[in-house]
Amino acid sequence: MLTAEQKNYLKDLFPGDEAIFSPASMLAYATDASRILAMPDAVVRPRSLEQLAKLMAWAQEHGVPIHPRGRGTGVVGASLAQGGGVVVSSLFMNEILEINSKDFLARAQPGVVNADLQAELAKHRLFYPPDPASAAISSIGGNVSTNAGGMRAVKYGVTRDYVLGLTAVLPGGKILHTGGRCHKDVIGLDLTSLFVGSAGALGVIAEITLKLIPLPPASASILAVYDNLEQALDAVDRGLSIGALPVTLELMSRNTLLALERAGEVPWPCGAQAALLVKLDGSEPAVEHDLEKMHAALAPAALLRTGRGREETDLWEVRRLINPAAYKIAPDKLSNDVAVPRSKLKEAIEGFEAIGREMRLNVLCFGHVGDGNVHANILHDASNVDERRRALKARRRILDTTLSLEGTISGEHGTGISKHGFIGLQLCEDQRRIMADIKAVFDPTGIMTPGKEPF
Amino acid sequence: MSGKPSCIRCGRCLSVCPLFRATGREELAPRSKSMLLEALDRGYGETPQLSAEKLAAMCLGCRRCLDVCPQGVNAPQAVAELRAVHPDFKTWLWKNALRRPQALFPLVGLAPRGMAPKGLDFSGLEPPSEGPWVEIVAASTCFQGRKAVLFPGCAATSLVRRWRTKAENLLAALGVDLLPADFGCCGSPQESGGLLHEAKASRARFAALWRKLGRPLVATICATCRNGLRQTAEELDAEEAQALREAVTPLSAMLMQSQTRLTDAAPERVAFHKPCHETSPADELWLSKSLGDRFFAPDVGECCGFGGALRLAEPDLAAQVGRRCWDSLTATGAQTAVTGCTACVLALSVQAPPTARAFHWLDIFAQSLR
Structure with missing residues (x-):
């Protein structure tokens, strides 16, 4: 909680709409795509470096926690003021x-x-x-x-x-x-x-x-649909061996395709079991050359569709809708974005799907298989106590499986609030102590994002 | 999974909400409105009722968020419902409409009897002083003899009557069999103002009259009216709904096959403002065809910031949105903008930079055929 005097200081430093204190207005800053709710004590929107410098001097002197925030699209709650403090929005510094x-x-x-x-x-x-x-x-x-x-x-x-x-x-x-x-x-x-x-x-x-x-002048994409997951994963290996790296190589499992089918129109036949989306770029002759090789590598497949121009954009829009589409299956999800060495992909995904079956839960596997980064989202209804318990158990098993395959518990989302408790599974005490010591050099009193440090 | 769609906080709406884009204030974005409305439903302890309601009601009603929401959350509708149940909202709305009448342009024509404001300043809505920019050399013959009515909308009925006259002249030039009709409001401004019953009644009245006239073509000159009329279809059976959707036609679409030529008065560059409620490409195509290489469309179509009730409650906010819109229009190199929505014309006119002007597209065409 901020004192009246502290609020007045912030009001002076951030005049007009640069500071917010009303709960109704701050509600927008109390959440992000994690859907965790954590109400800040204040939100400030600096316009200048000078304002930021004064804020940070004041915050350290008064021991006020600081939580930087961009657009609030993170999925682990890293921008939220858990335990209170001041959210610093960057949205007025957007040049x-x-x-x-x-x-x-x-x-x-x-x-x-x-x-x-x-x-x-x-x-x-x-x-x-x-x-x-x-x-x-x-x-x-x-x-x-x-x-x-x-x-x-x-x-x-x-x-x-x-x-x-x-x-x-x-x-x-x-x-x-x-x-x-x-x-x-x-x-x-x-x-x-x-x-x-x-x-x-x-x-x-x-x-x-x-x-x-x-900017690469040309690009092309291929949607490849398979009768089962194994065929799709075999095609991943072949696709990465054509002598040129694709820009992108994405996998969508059966459950993922189902979620998208429920969300709207899809460019594959309903009931498809697994699909790959591959993008190539470069000069026009290079793209044509790589396209031919990639086509051959992805075959045989139940469907191979090449997209260029507008059609290519449409193919990828579907991919970007996976996260929201997951909510068409169940009202809640536990997001995992583990990564494993490429050679362990098949083992990892089959392991995650098996965990889903054993725990009677829908596990949505998709993601950037080209670089070993797999999203394994556990869909469930959190209001059902038993289902929630099984979902939490499944998440722990997915993380354990990942680490046993020399993987990491997060390839890109980070740990924020929702995964902070799992960092110890991956980092040893020595690593965490050294990281804490490094942070202390920058932030000796620990006002930056307390409780959400990524170590 | 069933029931009312709920917000998953993904933030896709932030990129299209004109209020958020102009201000950078997350509390004004649709995501925030969903949270506030959920909080109000639950009686969220820390959110005082009044300030939450006031904040949740800050919406331009442009409906752009609907297009990108993967959950199908209809924030503008929820805001309209909030306004509708607010006990003092109607009183407040009319009181403010009287004080700042320009702000609620189309609604003014709907004011309760005897309350219509006097002395409105519509001097910014004159046609180009240099004369028309385009002449229709030969009108399309595609609609000759077709039964049609004109849906002029509130603005052309009550305030800028020359739009109605111009539209009727053009319909005459097209050779349609023009039936007389007195339709009233399309329901859109009433709906966004929280006057849900009034909106429904307006649409029912329109549908009944359209049916009585033998389901003729309905020529429209305002994108917002078109949107409102098409929503009328939701109350009809499937066959009639389809017939109504097909009947509601932009006047520009009917003119499309006409031959035109530019006059000496036509400016070198003209920017097209696409209204948020526009669902048809007809106005843009018609103007692009008529103006040729003098026609420019901004990279990103911005909202004019008209916003009905919001312009009353938060004129500064609406003005911020409007400035951003003009920035995008003048970035094309044009100092004149044309559009096909009566509310947009007013918003653009009152907010135009000193050297810039905005017109309804009807005003840039010559009154009659040569």
Whole structure:
């Protein structure tokens, strides 16, 4: 709880609609796609670095927890003020500051939406590849804080691979600039990478410098439908062996296809058992060449459909609807976004589906199989006590299975509130202590995202 | 799974909500409205009733969120229902309509008898002073002899009567058999204002009259009216509903095969504003065809910020949305905008930058054939 005096300080620092204290208005900031509810004590929306610096000095002095927030599209509650504190929304800092086609970089404030940046870059024939499923709605600041992955990671990597530098404000008010405009830089420890994926635990990000590449002029996609999961997974192996990496290689299991069928029109025959979505890009001749090879690799299949232009966009829109479509099956879900080495994919997915059958639950397996990242969402009705208990048990078994296959309990979503308790399954005490010590260098009094540290 | 669709907090609505896009304030987005309405339903302890209701009612009614919601949550409808059950809402609505009448443009014509405001300033709604930009050289013959009525809407009936006259002249040029009819309101502005019973009554009245006239073509000159009339179909049986949907036709669609030519008065660039409620491509195609390479559409179509009741409650917010809309229109290089919704014309006109102008497309066409 903030005192009247503390609220007055924030009102002075954040005039007009830059600060919110009414519960009705703050309700919007009390949740995200995790659907967890945690009411903050205040929400502030800084417009300048100076405001942020003063806020962080004040917060450290008063021991007020700080929770950075972008568009609130995360699925683990990482932006929520669990235990109270001040939510710092980046949405009033949403300018693209620079697009430089000679240096192949862009500078952006954290509130810029990923898709808006992509659209601006396309006008310059430039490309920022990371595209989480939420790209149309999530912010660059949130993407950097969570080291967002996305579907193009197979060929292009994740957010961390594209952050050249950033400006962050640390507890106490110090403004820290890391990295720079160079695509190669080996001086010092890599503080930039430390911030990427730190989920707000070290400070508030105020500006980001992103590496760009030329926009590939052509692309094509293939939808391949199979009679069973095994055939689809065999095709994944063949698809990754054609001598060129696809941009994206996605799997949808039977349960996933069923959810999408219930949500609307789908481009496959109802009742399909498994499907792959593959995207290729590059120059037109290269795409044509790779398309032919990929077609051969994905065959035999029950259906092979190539999409170009508008048809290609439609194929992918279906993929982006999986998360919301899951709610057509059951009112609640426990999301898992585990990753395993590619060679363990088949074992992992078959294991997760078996757990679903044993626990009498619908487990939705889909995701970025091209890079080993599998979403295994447990659909259930949380109001049914027995079902909820089984769902929680199933999640633990899925995580244990993943770790036994040398995997990780999260490939891209992070741990936030909902998975914080499982970090100890993967990280040892030494690792966690060193990470805590590193955080303490940036945040000695522990005001940043307490209880949600990603370690 | 059944029952009313519920919000899953995915945030897809944030990208299309004009209020959120113009302000960056999450509390104004449809996701927030869903949370507030759920909280109000449950009697959410920490959310004081009045401020929650006030916040939940801040909606432009553009319905863009409906197109992207994977759950089919109808936030504008929920907001209208909230307004409808609010005990003082109707009183408040009319009181404010009298104080700031321009804000509720189409609703003004619906004010209870004797309450219609006087002295409205519609000087910004004059046709281009330099004269018409387009002449119709030869009218389409596709509709000759067809029975048709004109649905002029509140604005062309009560406030800018030349739109009605112009539309009737064009229908005459098309050679339709124009039947006389006095339809009243399409129901849309009433619905968004929370006057649900009134909206339903308006639509029932329209359907009854349309049926009595032998189900003629219904020529429309406003996107919002078209949307309202098509919703009338939801109350009819399947066969009649289909017939009604087919009958409600943009006047622009009827003119489409006509031959036109530009006059010397036509500006070099004209930006098209697509109304949020538009479901037909006809106006855009007709103007694109008539204006040729002088026609420009913004990269992203923004909402004009008219917003009915919101413009009364929060004029500054609505104005923010309007500014963003004009920014997108002038980014095309045009200083003049045309549109096919009477409410949008007013919102754009009153918010136009000093050098910019907005017109209903009817106003850029010559009054009659040469």
